[in-house]
Amino acid sequence: MRSLRSAGLLAVVAVTTAVAATLTACSGDSQDNADGKTVVNVTIDPGLEQGAIDAFEARVAQFESANSTIDIVPKEYKWEGTTFTAQLAGGTLPDVFTVPFTDGRGLIERKQIADISGLVAGLPYAEKFNENIARAGSSDDGRIWAVPIAAYGQALHYNRTLFTQAGLDPDDPPSSWDEVRSAARQIAERTGQAGYAQMTSGNTGGWMLVTLAYAMGGRAESIDGDRATSTIDTPEMARVLQTLRTMRWDDNSMGANFLYEWGTINQDFAAGRIGMHASGGGNYGSLTAQNAMKPEDYGVTVLPLADDADAGVLGGGTLAAVNAKASDAVRAAAVKWIDFYYMSKLITEEAAVLDAKTTADSGQAVGAPELPVFDKATFDQRQRWISEYVNVPLEQMTPYTDEMFDQPLIPEPTRSTQEVYGLLDPVVQAVLTDRDADVSALLRDAEAQAQALLDRR
């Protein structure tokens, strides 16, 4: 009995020690390694081909040989709304990570990313950013906290095969909303698929409603000094919703799913169940890589704009940011990495070619439409450098690429963006699922709620 008790005691002590050791191990996070080097956790896309991983590691080796006091440690990361929230709250984001433009201003306002503006200001191209693009990563006083690394404008994606089956010319896509409506009806009638579909869930309903309102000449907010006013209850927003209502209830051309978000609408679009939908102009890569869309099915054109001086295209893109918990040394090293890895391929030939070759070799899309982060001349120069590696069907994208630079690019709303998008989701859903939805009342309520959000800020 005594020996049993001793063994039990030993077991208890061992387990307690193990638990304590585990908890202790969880609580620490060193920023310097044993060699005294500054350790920087950077992101690498999950699920890459071995070739792409090798190329990434080669870039890491190049960086480390040029910066002998920095140790780069890759961590798998891809921005997704819900996981990002958890990582942000849990403090487990890498030191350098990427976020969409939508979140830039909010992260800066809440001081949830590091202020690296002083370091960014020291980069040779700091003054050359496209002003509209840089605004997504800047604070109210114009300092750049997060570096824009890619940009796009919203576009109208269409399925060329469905167009052909419906008797439409895939090389002459709709250029007005009346033509979109007519094409949608024809696709629905002749193929049985949704002629036009719209994202409505997970804040994408608001994102798309604001996109279409911009195209009609509307806005979602107006800023006067520090005061933001919600401008949701407007004729432009009402016009968008009336157009959707007509397509849904009169034409019956919007299919049967009215709860799409970004991932599910891409799935159905790639599967040939949707004729047209609006989304980011650079989506080709994810449609082919993640949704196995056949390249020959894909078509894209500019979003039709109303005949209104204020009509424009909602812009978006990707920002590189630094973890708010990073030390000064890590912040400095992180900005060096952003400059080396994300920015050099936009402005130096060697890096541009290496990146394009690596991407093409790993079977990913090179040459999908995007907008310039800097000026058009720098953008064109890079396109020439990488032209040898372009592997996307450029001909099918000309309706978009021929005109995308002529459309005014308008940044997203800057105040409480996600929250405002979120409260617009049910507005769009109501119009698409309730024939008797009162558009005026919905917009009036949404504006009151949005104003309350803006005032709370």
Add this chain to the structure above:
Amino acid sequence: MTTAPTVAGPALATAVAPRPPRPRRRRTPVTWVRGGGLGTVLFLLPMLAVFLVFSWLPIVQAVVMSVQETNLVTAPVFVGLDNFRAVLADPLLWTAVRNTLWFAFLALLIGYPIPLVAAVLMSEVRRFKGLYSALAYLPVVIPPVVAVLLWKFFYDAGPNGVFNTLLGGVGLGPVPWLQDASTAMFSLVVQATWAAAGGTMIIYLAALTAVAPELYEAAELDGASVWHKVWHVTLPQLRGVLLITFVLQIVGTAQVFLEPFLFTGGGPANSTTTILLLIYDYAFANSLGGDYGAATALSLMLAVVLAVFSAIYFRLTRSWSAG
């Protein structure tokens, strides 16, 4: 050590002399350690540590967070009861409460009797009982996310959706299922019932085995029909279990999250936004990290309401349960 009586029975009980009280030994720290007290505490420590870190600490943190404004990155600010006021002033809260009550009512209407009826029928089956039980329990072992994705195909609102194809065969539909505010909640309840009924049915089946067969034989001798046997024998014998499953169902449906989250995201137009989904949305719908204070405030309010409901329910039904 005492010797156990070799013959048991009420008659003997009166013959056994009452046992004299044991002399009390003085308990000191030394006797406590020698008696194994220290070992007991040490054995408890790992479990206590795990509970402390992963259960109690988060609860305490939630209480603290409910009176703070925090984004979990910058320093939190004490805001008193502002989060509770903000939640109570949110018009979406009352929509969520209504939707949750509607879900609970539908689940009670559809989901509560089905396992009971199935268990009673199953208990009458003579052949392949194990097979039927396994089939009924199968949905419970399917991972919930997989089940929901499967049902999403069934609920496809187009004329080619699985259910709509079946309905089309008899000249009905297509039904919009999840795509219409009037049918979305009902669709969620049907799937939730399918997913959970097997587990409850197994509980009823186990309880039914404890019902004395003599009661049914006596009822049959009295000329009772099947319905009378169920009403006068089965249900009264199961009342303890029915009571527990009722409370568990109410608590479970008040916390419904998975189905609205995965099927509809709360739509269309907030028609399936439940209290737990609202809590989730407060905290996570905004990718910047939302209002953790409001999320924890609403969580605490829900916990208190459920605790009070359970206490009142058990109090009111104590005599029925004991009887």
